[in-house]
Amino acid sequence: MTYIVVLIALVGFGALFSSLERKVDRVERRLRLMERRQELILTHLGVEDPISPDLREIVELVCQGKKIQAIKVYRDLTGAGLKEAKEAVERLPGSA
Numbered sequence: 001m002t003y004i005v006v007l008i009a010l011v012g013f014g015a016l017f018s019s020l021e022r023k024v025d026r027v028e029r030r031l032r033l034m035e036r037r038q039e040l041i042l043t044h045l046g047v048e049d050p051i052s053p054d055l056r057e058i059v060e061l062v063c064q065g066k067k068i069q070a071i072k073v074y075r076d077l078t079g080a081g082l083k084e085a086k087e088a089v090e091r092l093p094g095s096a
Contacts (some may be wrong), residue, residue, distance in 0.1 A: 032084070055092065062092050 042048070058077075061070035067089060073087040 058089065059092050062089060 034043045054077075055074075056060045058070045058074050061067070061073060070092075071082070074080060074089055075082070078085070078088075080088065
């Protein structure tokens with residue numbers, strides 16, 4: 001009997017965790033979309049983002065064809081995840 005109660009509790013916690021994980025994923029996607037829109041607005045207005053890191057080294061690496069190294073440096077500077085860093089580096093001038 002105790003095993004059944006524990007099993008039901010575990011299934012309930014699993015379902016709750018899965019639901020929370022989906023919500024977090026949705027929030028992260030919306031946040032990335034909002035950040036991208038902000039970047040587009042700032043670019044359109046010709047305003048440099050005051051929080052953006054110094055990307056000169058990254059642009060130089062991209063121009064030298066060292067895209068993977070540029071992604072690593074971007075991640076180190078910003079704390080971004082791999083996918084976000086790859087997308088950011090691909091948007092830089094000189095990226096093919």
